[in-house]
Amino acid sequence: MAGTTEALRLAIIAMLTCLLIWSSPGGCGAIASATAQGEDSQNVTEINAGVLLEGKLAEQPDLTMFVQALLVSDTFHVAISRANGGGVTVLAPNNTAFSVFDPAVLDCLYSKPASLNVLSQITKYHILVGNHNATELIAMQTVHADSGLPLHFNLTSRGRVRISDDDGGEAFMTRPDFRLLINSTIHVIDTVMIPPVIESVFATECFAYANSNDAPSSSDAPPSFHL
Ligand SMILES: *[C@@H]1O[C@H](CO)[C@@H](O)[C@H](O)[C@H]1NC(C)=O
Numbered sequence: 001m002a003g004t005t006e007a008l009r010l011a012i013i014a015m016l017t018c019l020l021i022w023s024s025p026g027g028c029g030a031i032a033s034a035t036a037q038g039e040d041s042q043n044v045t046e047i048n049a050g051v052l053l054e055g056k057l058a059e060q061p062d063l064t065m066f067v068q069a070l071l072v073s074d075t076f077h078v079a080i081s082r083a084n085g086g087g088v089t090v091l092a093p094n095n096t097a098f099s100v101f102d103p104a105v106l107d108c109l110y111s112k113p114a115s116l117n118v119l120s121q122i123t124k125y126h127i128l129v130g131n132h133n134a135t136e137l138i139a140m141q142t143v144h145a146d147s148g149l150p151l152h153f154n155l156t157s158r159g160r161v162r163i164s165d166d167d168g169g170e171a172f173m174t175r176p177d178f179r180l181l182i183n184s185t186i187h188v189i190d191t192v193m194i195p196p197v198i199e200s201v202f203a204t205e206c207f208a209y210a211n212s213n214d215a216p217s218s219s220d221a222p223p224s225f226h227l
């Protein structure tokens with residue numbers, strides 16, 4: 001298993017480097033898959049599925065914040081592995097969704113070791129093990145995220161796909177079925193979903209940190225953490 005993890009890590013690092021250096025999406029995919037194939041791993045299919053999916057995410061200029069969260073928290077490959085070849089569903093908040101957070105809060109999430117668990121709880125809340133398009137999610141009504149918590153899917157009277165949690169939070173798909181891949185699907189959503197159970201940890205870890213760094217006053221009043 002260590003070999004698998006290392007291969008995927010290398011691929012992800014290659015992809016991140018590529019993301020930073022090149023704007024050409026083709027260049028990113030090529031580098032990432034070459035790295036994965038270079039590792040003589042027994043789980044090449046599983047790795048390729050993860051790299052392909054992450055590559056598709058990384059190609060989108062509107063999803064860079066979410067891709068960064070996936071890379072930093074290093075939880076994506078775990079979900080891919082748990083899917084055991086069956087694919088995953090990714091609820092990907094776009095960059096506009098991340099803009100409600102003070103930069104100091106994001107800095108805390110991405111760089112403070114103690115908050116990495118918080119970040120991975122957040123990213124795992126956006127990944128469902130199993131491949132489901134929007135129609136299927138609405139039919140299923142409730143699906144557990146990889147974090148173990150339930151998310152509810154509903155079609156609103158205006159035809160939007162609504163995602164809600166047990167704490168009254170909600171998000172909407174802005175681009176349902178944005179990418180339908182073999183065994184995996186990406187839906188773009190309008191809100192970063194924060195699991196109810198970690199809201200207080202998030203507030204303690206990151207808003208205190210943001211305030212102690214003389215962050216802009218907007219961090220004095222945490223924005224709505226809810227979906
Ligand atoms: C390959 O993946 C499967 C399913 O995730 C796992 O059970 C198995 O241990 C992995 N094999 C190796 C060599 O990592």
Ligand SMILES: *[C@@H]1O[C@H](CO)[C@@H](O)[C@H](O)[C@H]1NC(C)=O
Nearest residue numbers: 045049084085086087182183
């Ligand atoms: C898709 O999932 C099925 C199991 O649901 C698996 O047998 C198959 O290998 C997967 N295909 C790919 C390309 O991952």
Ligand SMILES: *[C@@H]1O[C@H](CO)[C@@H](O)[C@H](O)[C@H]1NC(C)=O
Nearest residue numbers: 132133134135136137177180
């Ligand atoms: C969603 O999945 C269902 C069941 O697999 C399938 O019949 C339907 O065509 C899919 N819809 C889209 C938009 O792919």
Ligand SMILES: *[C@@H]1O[C@H](CO)[C@@H](O)[C@H](O)[C@H]1NC(C)=O
Nearest residue numbers: 141152153154155162164165
């Ligand atoms: C979803 O919609 C159905 C039918 O309109 C409704 O009965 C149900 O309460 C809704 N669920 C949620 C979580 O909003």
Ligand SMILES: *[C@@H]1O[C@H](CO)[C@@H](O)[C@H](O)[C@H]1NC(C)=O
Nearest residue numbers: 094096097174175188190191
């Ligand atoms: C991005 O998210 C915002 C809300 O956060 C939404 O209004 C917008 O339509 C989304 N853009 C795309 C291209 O999905």
